[in-house]
Amino acid sequence: MDPDLSRLDDYLDETGVDGYLVDADSELSDQYYLSGFDAPDPFVTLYDGETHLLFPRSLEFGRAKRESRADTVERYVDFDHQRLVGEHGPDEAVSHVLAAFLDSYDVESVAVPSRFPLRTADGLRDRGKTVTADTDSVVTEIRATKTGTELDHVRTAQRANEAAMAAAEDLVAGADIEDGTLVRDGEALTSEAVKEEIEVTLLRHGCALDETIVACGADAADPHDRGSGPLSAHEPIIVDIFPQDKSTKYHADMTRTFLRGEPSDEIREWYDLTERAKAAAFDALEPGATGADVHDAVCDVYEEAGEPTLRSDERTETGFIHSTGHGVGLDVHELPRLSPNGGELRPGHVVTIEPGMYDPEIGGVRIEDIAVVTEDGYENFTEYEQTLVV
Amino acid sequence: MDPDLSRLDDYLDETGVDGYLVDADSELSDQYYLSGFDAPDPFVTLYDGETHLLFPRSLEFGRAKRESRADTVERYVDFDHQRLVGEHGPDEAVSHVLAAFLDSYDVESVAVPSRFPLRTADGLRDRGKTVTADTDSVVTEIRATKTGTELDHVRTAQRANEAAMAAAEDLVAGADIEDGTLVRDGEALTSEAVKEEIEVTLLRHGCALDETIVACGADAADPHDRGSGPLSAHEPIIVDIFPQDKSTKYHADMTRTFLRGEPSDEIREWYDLTERAKAAAFDALEPGATGADVHDAVCDVYEEAGEPTLRSDERTETGFIHSTGHGVGLDVHELPRLSPNGGELRPGHVVTIEPGMYDPEIGGVRIEDIAVVTEDGYENFTEYEQTLVV
Numbered sequence: 212m213d214p215d216l217s218r219l220d221d222y223l224d225e226t227g228v229d230g231y232l233v234d235a236d237s238e239l240s241d242q243y244y245l246s247g248f249d250a251p252d253p254f255v256t257l258y259d260g261e262t263h264l265l266f267p268r269s270l271e272f273g274r275a276k277r278e279s280r281a282d283t284v285e286r287y288v289d290f291d292h293q294r295l296v297g298e299h300g301p302d303e304a305v306s307h308v309l310a311a312f313l314d315s316y317d318v319e320s321v322a323v324p325s326r327f328p329l330r331t332a333d334g335l336r337d338r339g340k341t342v343t344a345d346t347d348s349v350v351t352e353i354r355a356t357k358t359g360t361e362l363d364h365v366r367t368a369q370r371a372n373e374a375a376m377a378a379a380e381d382l383v384a385g386a387d388i389e390d391g392t393l394v395r396d397g398e399a400l401t402s403e404a405v406k407e408e409i410e411v412t413l414l415r416h417g418c419a420l421d422e423t424i425v426a427c428g429a430d431a432a433d434p435h436d437r438g439s440g441p442l443s444a445h446e447p448i449i450v451d452i453f454p455q456d457k458s459t460k461y462h463a464d465m466t467r468t469f470l471r472g473e474p475s476d477e478i479r480e481w482y483d484l485t486e487r488a489k490a491a492a493f494d495a496l497e498p499g500a501t502g503a504d505v506h507d508a509v510c511d512v513y514e515e516a517g518e519p520t521l522r523s524d525e526r527t528e529t530g531f532i533h534s535t536g537h538g539v540g541l542d543v544h545e546l547p548r549l550s551p552n553g554g555e556l557r558p559g560h561v562v563t564i565e566p567g568m569y570d571p572e573i574g575g576v577r578i579e580d581i582a583v584v585t586e587d588g589y590e591n592f593t594e595y596e597q598t599l600v601v
Numbered sequence: 602m603d604p605d606l607s608r609l610d611d612y613l614d615e616t617g618v619d620g621y622l623v624d625a626d627s628e629l630s631d632q633y634y635l636s637g638f639d640a641p642d643p644f645v646t647l648y649d650g651e652t653h654l655l656f657p658r659s660l661e662f663g664r665a666k667r668e669s670r671a672d673t674v675e676r677y678v679d680f681d682h683q684r685l686v687g688e689h690g691p692d693e694a695v696s697h698v699l700a701a702f703l704d705s706y707d708v709e710s711v712a713v714p715s716r717f718p719l720r721t722a723d724g725l726r727d728r729g730k731t732v733t734a735d736t737d738s739v740v741t742e743i744r745a746t747k748t749g750t751e752l753d754h755v756r757t758a759q760r761a762n763e764a765a766m767a768a769a770e771d772l773v774a775g776a777d778i779e780d781g782t783l784v785r786d787g788e789a790l791t792s793e794a795v796k797e798e799i800e801v802t803l804l805r806h807g808c809a810l811d812e813t814i815v816a817c818g819a820d821a822a823d824p825h826d827r828g829s830g831p832l833s834a835h836e837p838i839i840v841d842i843f844p845q846d847k848s849t850k851y852h853a854d855m856t857r858t859f860l861r862g863e864p865s866d867e868i869r870e871w872y873d874l875t876e877r878a879k880a881a882a883f884d885a886l887e888p889g890a891t892g893a894d895v896h897d898a899v900c901d902v903y904e905e906a907g908e909p910t911l912r913s914d915e916r917t918e919t920g921f922i923h924s925t926g927h928g929v930g931l932d933v934h935e936l937p938r939l940s941p942n943g944g945e946l947r948p949g950h951v952v953t954i955e956p957g958m959y960d961p962e963i964g965g966v967r968i969e970d971i972a973v974v975t976e977d978g979y980e981n982f983t984e985y986e987q988t989l990v991v
Contacts, residue, residue, distance in 0.1 A: 238628075251812075253716075270825060302736045325720035326643075330734035332719045344720035346692045407804065414800050420810035422641075435660060 213280060214244060214353065219258060222322070222349045228341070230259035230313070231350070232321040234331045240541035241324055241350040243460065247280030253328075255309065256281070257316060265312050267305075285312065306334025313340060324348065348546075355538050355546040356559040362583055364461035365539065365561055369581060369592045371416035372452050372463040376595055378412040379405050379425065379450050383469045384601035388444040393471055399441035402426065406438075409452055418454035424466075425450050431575030434533050434567065445472035447482075447574050447599070449567075453543045462543045464563050465593055466579030469601045481568040481576045482599045488512040488566035489578050492535055492549075496564070496582065496589045502553015506535040509566045518568065522551065529570040536563040539581055560584040561592075603670060604634060604743065609648060612712070612739045618731070620649035620703070621740070622711040624721045630931035631714055631740040633850065637670030643718075645699065646671070647706060655702050657695075675702065696724025703730060714738065738936075745928050745936040746949040752973055754851035755929065755951055759971060759982045761806035762842050762853040766985055768802040769795050769815065769840050773859045774991035778834040783861055789831035792816065796828075799842055808844035814856075815840050821965030824923050824957065834862035837872075837964050837989070839957075843933045852933040854953050855983055856969030859991045871958040871966045872989045878902040878956035879968050882925055882939075886954070886972065886979045892943015896925040899956045908958065912941065919960040926953040929971060950974040951982075 219231060233256045237243040246256040246264055254275075255265040261282040264275055268286065275284045286292075290311040295304035309331065313321070320341035323332065325348065332342040357365070386393035386400045393400040402425040410420050426438030431449045442448055451466040468482065488509045495508040510522040510531065519530030534550030539561050547553055547560050556562075562584065567577030580593035609621060623646045627633040636646040636654055644665075645655040651672040654665055658676065665674045676682075680701040685694035699721065703711070710731035713722065715738065722732040747755070776783035776790045783790040792815040800810050816828030821839045832838055841856040858872065878899045885898040900912040900921065909920030924940030929951050937943055937950050946952075952974065957967030970983035 323719060326718035327720075328716035329713060329719050329722045329732070330715035330717075330736060332722075333734060342719070344723060346720060410804050410810075411801055414797065414804065414810065420800075420804065 213247075214358070215356075216245075216258065216353065218353050219349060220260060222345075222347075223259070226322060226343075228320040228322045228343065229318040230257050230316065230321045231345070232257050232313075232323050232327070232342075233350075234323075234328050239324075239326075240354065240460075240545070241348075243541060244354050245350055248275050248278060249460070250275070255312070257313065257318065257321070259316050259318055263312075263316060265309070290315075302330075303334070303337075306331075306338055309335055310338035310340060322349075324350070351546055354540055356557055357540060357561055357583065358559070361461060361540065362559075362561070364456060364459035365463055365581070365583075366592050367459070368418065368454055368456040368461055368463035369465065369594075371413055371418045371456065372454050372465050373593075373595045374416055375409045375412040375418075375452050375454065376450065376465060376467055378408045379452075380467070380469055380601055382408055383442070383448060383471050386442075386444075386471055388472055391444050393442045393444055401441050402430075402438035403440075405442070405450070409450075413452075413454045416454075417457050419457045423450075423452050426575065428574050429571045432529075432569040432571040432573070434569065434575070434577070442471075445474065446470065447474070447478055447576050449575050449577050451577065451579065453539075455543070460541055462539050462541070463592070464539050464543060464579065464581050465595060466565055466567075466577045467595065467597060468576045468578060468599060470599050471601060474599060475573075477573060478576065479599070481573075482578075484512065484516050484518065485566050485568060485576050485578050486597065488531075489564055489580065492564045492566065493580075493582070493589065493591070496556070496562070496584060498556055498558050498584055498586065501555050502535075502547050502549040502562075503551055505549045505556075505564070506551060506553060509535045513566070513568070530568060531566060532569055533565075533567070536565050536579075538562055556584050558584055558586050604748070605746075606635075606648065606743065608743050609739060610650060612735075612737075613649070616712060616733075618710040618712045618733065619708040620647050620706065620711045621735070622647050622703075622713050622717070622732075623740075624713075624718050629714075629716075630744065630850075630935070631738075633931060634744050635740055638665050638668060639850070640665070645702070647703065647708065647711070649706055649708055653702075653706060655699070680705075692720075693724070693727075696721075696728055699725055700728035700730060712739075714740070741936055744930055746947055747930060747951055747973065748949070751851060751930065752949075752951070754846060754849040755853055755971070755973075756982050757849070758808060758844055758846040758851055758853035759855065759984075761803055761808045761846065762844050762855050763983075763985045764806055765799045765802040765808075765842050765844065766840060766855060766857055768798045769842075770857070770859055770991055772798055773832070773838060773861050776832075776834075776861055778862055781834050783832045783834055791831050792820075792828035793830075795832070795840070799840075803842075803844045806844075807847050809847045813840075813842050816965065818964050819961045822919075822959040822961040822963070824959065824965070824967070835864065836860065836862075837864070837868055837966050839965050839967050841967065841969065843929075845933070850931055852929050852931070853982070854929050854933060854955075854969065854971050855985060856955055856957075856967045857985065857987060858966045858968060858989060860989050861991060864989060865963075867963060868966065869989070871963075872968075874903065874906050874908065875956050875958060875966050875968050876987065878921075879954055879970065882954045882956065883970075883972070883979065883981070886946070886952070886974060888946055888948050888974055888976065891945050892925075892937050892939040892952075893941055895939045895946075895954070896941060896943060899925045903956070903958070920958060921956060922959055923957070926955050926969075928952055946974050948974055948976050 519527040536549035538545040565579030625632040909917040926939035928935040955969030
């Protein structure tokens with residue numbers, strides 16, 4: 212994948228710094244995106260119009276030359292590391308190596324991510340370099356707009372996600388009801404058992420295990436609760452799955468709410484309302500609209516039905532108590548935001564739409580699709596039907 | 602789990618700083634260890650003899666009060682965050698909140714991990730606080746010595762690991778041989794298929810998916826290659842599994858080398874030599890010995906047999922080309938080191954012993970156990986037999 216880094220060039224021009232520097236392993240998505248290289252240990256990427264990688268050891272050197280998108284790949288040893296260790300000790304030697312690496316590209320000043328390692332920054336400053344934290348997260352901003360290849364990666368992850376959701380739905384739909392509890396093969400069907408089935412299905416589809424939410428009753432009323440224990444009949448079960456494709460590293464994200472048995476009138480009403488809120492959000496989803504516009508569309512639906520939202524009451528603990536959605540890509544939560552402070556949406560933004568209602572006395576309902584903003588609206592990647600009673 | 606932080610108290614006394622500050626999510630093991638709290642988003646931990654947590658939002662507040670080992674749990678809102686945002690903007694407001702949080706404990710100077718976020722450090726410095734990177738990694742040092750509870754967690758993860766290894770061995774042992782390739786049910790048995798079986802088995806045992814190595818032929822000669830494609834008969838297959846228990850977060854680590862068919866004389870010799878090298882390492886493993894002593898014992902065995910090691914030739918790309926082992930705990934690679942610069946071993950250190958031989962022309966052989974250093978030697982946690990030909 213070859214990202215469009217012209218906005219990073221603009222950023223360097225505007226801020227007047229010579230380069231953008233990252234020191235992290237590829238778990239940091241900005242590092243993976245900028246370097247095009249997947250490595251478990253920290254390495255350094257310098258972008259100055261070209262991309263330059265620097266590795267502490269030789270171990271990843273050959274693979275980085277083959278696999279990364281860098282223009283140059285170097286090692287500490289190329290900057291006299293052993294001599295510098297003898298002269299300055301192992302810690303300070305690293306700052307001399309990094310300064311020499313920057314010198315070799317005539318780089319005197321760098322912008323770095325906000326969470327750039329302090330010791331590296333202080334070491335470079337000791338060597339006379341100017342190091343400034345980029346509070347605008349420019350690479351994260353750039354990553355929000357996906358290329359066609361990246362969109363394909365999200366679609367692929369979403370197919371795996373739907374297979375896992377089907378496995379979960381089958382378990383719930385096939386359960387018997389005994390004393391108000393879901394039962395399979397004579398044993399209580401637990402959140403843990405459903406999660407295990409989801410995770411194994413994802414694994415069989417090439418996706419990494421991430422956390423998964425299968426939450427029922429009061430658990431489901433806390434949007435961050437992963438759920439545990441036996442699942443109840445006649446109560447909504449929130450199933451929220453957000454897998455990462457192991458080969459591409461891109462995520463998908465989807466939520467469905469299932470119920471085995473008879474829903475109360477209130478739950479039926481919540482579900483219908485949440486379906487309408489989701490539709491309203493999609494109606495508002497187009498380039499030029501803001502994330503705040505889409506969020507407002509959801510709040511309108513809930514508030515018109517008399518339900519509390521964080522917009523109408525910032526202290527409410529029931530009702531619609533989170534934002535409408537978020538970007539999805541190398542990170543499961545990334546830009547843009549579909550929330551009160553969400554900025555302008557652009558073609559290529561991949562976002563979730565996930566309205567929901569919560570009350571510890573009643574439970575939770577959430578429905579979540581994943582879609583991409585297009586030139587003339589959006590394309591919904593989600594092909595999974597939404598049915599409450601299964 | 603209640604860690605013994607008396608060495609952190611000593612560190613604060615010796616360095617004369619008022620507190621130790623971490624700003625990270627609990628993926629950073631030092632954060633998880635110090636806070637006793639598992640959260641996906643960054644939060645701040647201050648240790649000043651007591652442990653104080655600070656969260657940006659209220660979302661994790663209740664759970665942190667229940668689950669963490671902290672003496673106090675607070676939120677940005679407790680330090681006038683909204684007003685500060687209005688006054689200074691969202692970025693600078695955070696540094697005012699953090700400074701007020703430190704003020705409330707009379708903390709003027711902090712030591713922080715080397716990879717502490719630059720923006721946080723610079724913000725605190727702007728508010729007059731002294732922030733110094735701890736290049737000694739004192740919390741990582743403390744974590745190297747395990748409590749009885751932590752040892753139990755590693756043992757439990759190792760039982761899951763052995764179930765996964767058995768699944769891998771069964772696949773290899775049960776394969777037919779056609780044209781020099783391993784075949785099951787008429788299809789080539791691939792590295793990917795064996796890894797999937799390992800991963801599903803780990804999942805069924807409550808362990809998180811991590812990367813796994815199933816490498817054959819030239820792949821196996823690169824200790825960092827994860828392996829891919831059809832597995833060959835008559836060649837050693839390195840299977841290296843390092844799972845993380847999902848509930849405790851502790852790891853295990855084990856490697857076996859399997860061969861289906863007829864090994865060459867050279868591979869038999871390598872395997873015997875590696876068994877002897879492993880035994881020599883265990884003979885040297887005791888409190889008071891250094892990681893370097895154990896590593897030297899392995900190098901002695903290989904070198905006496907005329908094989909190259911990095912000790913005898915720092916540029917060799919064949920022979921014994923990595924260190925003897927590493928600590929295992931919340932991280933799969935942590936202190937202590939069993940390498941040329943490995944320091945003194947203490948009771949409670951959990952380490953791997955993993956000698957191996959590599960040559961792209963021949964393949965690779967590695968055998969790895971995991972053990973704890975005890976008062977009078979060691980206890981090997983590994984109960985899996987070692988057999989080359991299966």
